[in-house]
Amino acid sequence: MGSAPSLVAHPGTAGIELSAAGSWTVDHARSLDGIILDMMRTTPADVPVTINMRSIAALDTYGAWLVERFIRARESGSGSTRLDGLPERYRALYEEISTTERDAPQPAKHRPSILRSIAWLGQAAAGFGRDLVDFANMLGAIVVSLARVVANPRSFRITPTMHHLDRVGWQAVPIMLLITFLIGCIIAQQGFFHFRKFGADAYVVDMVGILVVREIGVLIIAIMMAGRSGSAYTAELGSMKMREEIDALRTMGRDPVDVLILPRIIALVIALPILTFLGSMAALYGGGLVAWAYGGMSPAIYIERLREAVSLTHFEVGMIKAPFMALVIGVVACAQGLAVQGSAESLGRETTASVVKSIFLVIVLDGLFAVFFASVDM
């Protein structure tokens, strides 16, 4: 650590002599900063000053800079400033510091908050437009890639597609079944609890059946997929982009869309309907268990009521939506992945954006489908 630094002023006939002592090092930088600022305030600008460094115990870049800061601050005044008796071993260090650039670092400019919020609004709007273009670009690239595969089926990459199908489909089955099962239980329990008040117990099965098969099954699965697989796609493609793997692929004459993106999206489009079906069954099963245990409805009656309530049309409505939702999740995830820039922060930002945007679009898409199916009487 060394002894505490000091700077003592001795007024004389030929000006002021400042004698420095102690360790002018990083450990004492805070007190040194105060000493130098005090000295800059109290020393008149028109009096010659000599800084005597003969008795300092140690000097490093921090101490040297603070001396230099004092000397530079006095340059505007008429009094001369001289550095005296600097020990030989520190001379090179001081030279190095005294030749650093003169203009002080510019503090960041702060714009007024109203301007900043307007700028932010503009940037957000432009960003939204860019997102749309990116989404359309990615969709177009996938369609082109798909067309190439259709024209030349042997170019399809079956192994990676199976690998991704295993990851986003097979490995997701347990968690998807568990969650949809619980959702089915909860819907049935709430139904019995509230419908019982006006003796409409029997209609709980209609509610559970239609809600699960038409809406909840596919929505829950799609939202889970966006969180589980969409985020993984974005993070994978993003880190590949950061490490120039995607550029490497391009220079080898392979389109990243063919190699990386198409297998992922096809896996998602296959997996999501399957999981939707399994999830809907799990939810109906959960609803049946609650009907039996909590609602006092025997399984035979539950199945019979279900058969009456749920038509094939309801099932079709749910299943038709699934591949489109998978496509939206996949396209958003891959587009965000390729938007990752160099930094770790950007990877995190794009992954968050991928999940948020795909869940948002899944719900918007569900609304559009509701309008569509209503108008075609399904």
Place this chain on the structure above:
Amino acid sequence: MANDKAIDVRDLVVGFGPRTVLDRVTFDVRRGEVFGFVGGSGSGKSVLLRTIIGLVPRRSGSIEVLGTRLDTANAEERRGIERRWGVLFQQGALFSSLTVLQNVQFPMVEYLDLPQRLMDEMAAAKLDMVGLRRADHDKMPSELSGGMTKRVALARALALDPELVFLDEPTSGLDPIAAGDFDALIKTLQETLGLTVFMITHDLESLHTICDRVGALADGRVVATGSIESMLACEHPWVRSYFQGRRATAVNERFANIEP
């Protein structure tokens, strides 16, 4: 000074699973010298560096840095030592979410309680010393070239005026001119700041121009230490092929002509 050794490693053994990477490695680095470490790719140089700075656990042996036994030190003592060294990682390891200036300020913010103005000035001064223009101070690490990244990483390693700096292949990936400049920069800083430098390098030019002593790692052991001249005279087969190979001979000849 009570202890003239900056780094003192005795019988260090490091391994992963069944594999022993370093087998009873012993060497020391004196205060104020530039010590270069050479070894083939995969010989364990980086593992040695990472073991000394505490990123890889050792199996046995002792490591003493700046007079403190690191292998037995408690967290408090370790922090005290970590504050007195700087590390330049091979890829720079700049924090990608901070600007260049913030990267250099990071150790100051963490270890020192300084006014923001002084930290700004010091970070700018350090970046000036490593030759980075003011216009580049607010860039993000992803916008920098390889040479600039190394310079910023060096400035960050020097942020707290350390006594000891570890450099992991400081000139790899730089063109010969930039590598020469970087060598000169390390030498200047070492002379002006009185640093001890421990560097891993493959660069024969660096070994000739700035290293006071050289250590060679082969088969998990330090097979030779000494001045570059003694390396040239060493009989160990790996050291011979390293310093007497076709590429090395050209460099050796050039330096033989310069030095009387």
